[in-house]
Amino acid sequence: MAEKKEQARPLAQATDRLSSGDEARPLAQATDRLSSGDGDVEATLRKQKTRRKRCMIKCCGCIVASVLILVAVILILIFTVFRVKDPTVKMNRISVTRLELINRMTLVFGVNMSLAADVSVKNPNVASFKYKNTTTTLFYRDMVVGEVQTPPGKAKARRTMHLNVTADIVVDRLMSQSNVPDLLADVRSGLLTVGTYSIIPGRVKMLSIISKHVVLRLNCTVTVNISSLTIQDLDCKRKVSL
Structure with a gap:
């Protein structure tokens, strides 16, 4: 009887090891999912920031170009049509x-x-x-x-x-x-x-x-x-x- 008890103990320890390994896998998978989810959010935020910067650069470029065109047109008019000629x-x-x-x-x-x-x-x-x-x-x-x-x-x-x-x-x-x-x-x-x-x-x-x-x-x-x-x-x- 004593030998049987001694033989049964390793089986119980193996079962415990198996059960603990099985429980650790879902936790690791969940952790990986969370970490991968955080990476996706950061990438999305970076893309949004990049798009905003591009939009701002485009808007500033359009405004500067419009101002330069307006100034050029005014100067052309002053030196041509609106130039005061001698009576x-x-x-x-x-x-x-x-x-x-x-x-x-x-x-x-x-x-x-x-x-x-x-x-x-x-x-x-x-x-x-x-x-x-x-x-x-x-x-x-x-x-x-x-x-x-x-x-x-x-x-x-x-x-x-x-x-x-x-x-x-x-x-x-x-x-x-x-x-x-x-x-x-x-x-x-x-x-x-x-x-x-x-x-x-x-x-x-x-x-x-x-x-x-x-x-x-x-x-x-x-x-x-x-x-x-x-x-x-x-x-x-x-x-x-x-």
Whole structure:
């Protein structure tokens, strides 16, 4: 009986070992599953973070590209369409409207000699050119013999504005002591040369943002044929100041 008991003990120990091994396997499998599950979650989080970074980079790139394109378009418009171009002034025609003579050759004291001029202002800009009072001064031998002012106006975008200027020359001023010899010589020759100087200050304004002050100057030399009351010669020089 004692031998039987001793033989039975190892069998019980083996059974215990088998049972303990069987129970450990599910625990190990569960642990492996948990560890593999944690790895999947971490990988998913990494992918989401990578996608977010890519989206943010794309959005930032689109914003930067849009800003650069907008700046480029604005610069192109400023230097092309919205670039302020110089208005031009031109003396189209000038004529003698009044000149009283004795025997068609001698000037009469106290009588005014009148000149009518057609001056045009061309505005090549996409915005209007507003100008202030225009002053036209008449000269004879560097002496002021007349002056006239024209009211303010506006030359529309890409249009030409015409100014009709009528100026009177006071003959009494022409007959000053210093001018008598030269004036008599001019009258005998039948040609009287006078100078005109017009100044037109104004401003070109675009979109209430771009504004530029412009001053147009027109300096002309006019030779009048006293006999026919016509313009024998006209020479003008233009200047634009910004």
